Amino acid sequence: MISKRLFPDLAPLLNSADVIWVAMALVKETALKQLLAEIKNEHASVKFLIGTDLPTEPKALYHIQSRLSDNFLARLFETSKTFHPKVYLLQHGLKYTAVVGSANMTLGGFQDNIELGVFVENQDDCIEIQKWFTKLFHAGFPINKDNIALYENRYNETKEIEGIVRRSRKSGFKKPATGNPLEGIDFGNRYFKYEHHWAFRPVLWEDRSAAANRERKAAYDRFFELHSQIFPLFAQKNFRELAHHHIDRFIVSHFSHQDGYTSKQLKSIWLSYGKNNELLNQYRNKYSPRDDDDSENTQSFINHARLQVIIHQNDIGIWLFFAKGNGGSELDRRHFRDKMNSSKVYREQFFKACQKLRDPYFIWLDENVPLSSFEDEDALHTFCKSDHSSNHFVIGRDFRIEDPEVSLKEFPDTVMREFEKLFPLYDMMRDKEFG
Incomplete structure (x- = not known):
């Protein structure tokens, strides 16, 4: 078997192993603890052989020292030659399995x-x-x-020098221009990886092939992972009436072309939240009781205001979103227009809520305009009068792929934080005929 992501494939073997041998060139404490936590057999015999030629963390060695016992043995390996293996050997009963590869014991x-x-x-x-x-x-x-102390002195002396050398090694190479805007971006710590963004390059926008669908499906699946991380937190944030699509497979938008559901060009997909199905049924019963097909129903989930996370080839957006066409979120837009036209207090409240966002937030009708460009509520009101259901209506911000807010660790928190900022606007602008 070939493994491109080692730990998920290795962990099940660690769980029940009777004997474990590990020869590792470089060990970091966080990964070491993660690996040891997967060894469930308390009677397992474990042996570690660790090199000192690469910058193994001294604290990893101290952690190993604290675990030493009759069943947990470990040694350092050092000769005039570089110790460079990454090998796991596991025994289950009479059967052996070895894992040999390129990965050091790091996250x-x-x-x-x-x-x-x-x-x-x-x-x-x-x-x-x-x-x-x-x-x-x-x-x-x-x-x-004693041996750890000797190694730690050398580690501390060389750490800074090695860092300088490593940085200089990675700064001297240049690639010819390829026309690929993702070239040169380090996706190692990004929530969405290269393949997720690359699936929305222009050449695939109208591609209906199975190969193109497979590429977009990877981003679709990643959005479901994000949903599982953030949706359980909505109740804590009092995101009242903010629900996902009542059909599970539609929680994330389509990754393949669907007549009646998607535009001709699939430039993006998204994860969105809006009115719950109980409310939508009340809208359906009043405004389109004969339309059972959700693609034709002007009161479907996609035709009401939503908060959404959206991925394009070159960025990630977090938006308050009103759809165009197919009903065009018309009831929400009408509610917003009527309020803006009839109430100065409402216009002031809307302006103040937008001013709290300012840069880098924008409002999009038929053009993208920074929220900070409006001097007062009258200027913002004048701009909003250009709203028409033939255009999207968006208030939000876009993140560059390199931004720290969209890193693997930070992005779920970023989404929740941005939803908190946008939810007051969502609550102001959505139609509330049925609550």
Whole structure:
């Protein structure tokens, strides 16, 4: 078996292993703890052989030292030659499985880096690996206080120099221009990866092939992961009446062309939240009781105001969104127009709510205008009068792929934070005929 993301494939083998051998060139404490937490058999025999040529963290060695016992043995390996293996050998009963690859024991190696690992099931090969490990292990040095202290001194002296060298190594290469705007972006710590954005390059906008659908499906699946992270938090934030589509497969928009549902050009997909189905049924019963087909029904989920996260080739948007066409969120737009036209207090409240956002937020009708460009509520009102159901109506912001707010760790929190900012506008602008 070939593994491109090591840890999810390795963890099930760790869970029930009887014996575990690990030969690793570089170990970091966070990844070490993650790996050890997966060893569920309290009677398992574990042996670590760790190199000192790469910058293994001293605190990882201290952690290993604290675990040493009759069933948990570990040694340092150091010779005049560089120790560079990344090998796991696991025994379950009489059966061996080896994992040999490029990934060090780091979080990057486990999940985010471009790595490759091979799972070896051939028992003769595994026995050869076990003999290789045992020979090196006997030549190793004990992991004790004195040896860790000696290594730590060298580690601290060289860490800064190695960092400078590493940065300079990565700054000298240039690639010819390719016309790909994603070239040169480091996606290692991005929530949405290269393939998620690249699926929305112009050449695929009208592509209905199975291959194009597979590319877009990866972004579709990633949005469902985001949904599982953020939706359980809505109740804490008092996002009243903010629900996902009542049909699970439509929680995220279509990744393939669907007549009546998608435009001719699939430039993006999105995850959105709006009125719940109980409310929508009341709208359907009053305004379009004969339209059972959700694609034709002007009171479907997509034809009401929504908060959404949207991905394009070059950016990620978090928006308050009113659709165009197919009903064009007409009831929400009409409610907003009537309020703006009839109430100075409402216009002032709307302006103040928009001013709290300011840069880099924009409002989009037939053009994209920064919210900070409006001097007062009358100027904003004049602009909003150009609203028409043939255009999208958007208030929100776009994030560059490189922005820290859309990193793997930060993005779910970013979405919740942006929804908190946009929800007051959503609540002001949505139609409330049925609550």
